[in-house]
């Protein structure tokens with residue numbers, strides 16, 4: 405695999421970052437993941453907008469202008485022959501001797517790589533997944549997409565050990581979000597419900613795209629929190645993320661959702677999303 409590291413493209417085994425990188429020592433880094441489907445970057449403008457916002461929240465400068473960032477993504481796709489998978493971008497604050505406080509003017513470390521994998525029409529997409537529930541273990545600024553992901557790693561691992569595919573996290577009696585996805589339910593009277601954006605969750609790019617599709621197709625929407633009990637009694641449930649699109653959730657902590665199979669509105673949203681993605685302009689490096 406050819407990766408990008410601080411200005412150069414190189415074989416992955418040649419890429420090197422200092423042990424004094426603050427991303428490594430403090431999790432002082434921002435990341436983004438964009439899906440690639442049929443050679444197209446999906447919702448990439450939303451992901452680059454969020455990258456800029458997350459970096460600004462930590463006062464880390466953009467490592468390179470946005471237009472160059474898009475070129476790097478396109479070149480990684482071309483060099484790796486990537487038609488379906490993801491592109492990961494990470495920007496850390498840079499390197500300095502270990503201290504909580506950092507000197508001004510650090511040069512950010514910027515790395516990027518591709519991961520080839522099937523995203524559309526997978527068995528999980530067709531059959532749905534089972535999610536466990538767990539108390540949300542994370543910090544208070546979940547709206548910033550930092551590389552500090554141990555809460556999600558542990559929660560997801562625990563859910564997997566209990567036989568679930570993923571986990572939805574809960575705080576103050578309401579579902580916050582999935583370990584790496586936005587949580588949605590559909591009520592028995594056909595309303596699509598998801599939490600409003602706040603510091604408690606990451607503002608999902610796929611969430612934004614799906615809310616727009618709901619509007620375009622006349623589906624009724626409610627941006628509000630919902631409890632684990634309401635989720636367990638919902639007609640349908642799904643999760644959204646760049647790498648899983650619209651993922652049906654057919655079981656929540658032991659409760660089967662609907663008839664235990666992906667519901668009709670979830671399936672419609674899945675196909676609207678793929679259709680919109682495939683209508684996007686292909687990229688030319």
Ligand code: PLP
Nearest residue numbers: 584585586606608609610645646
């Ligand atoms: N919530 C969390 C905590 C995430 O990590 C992610 C994606 O990684 C999402 C939500 C979904 O965001 P997006 O749709 O932008 O991928």
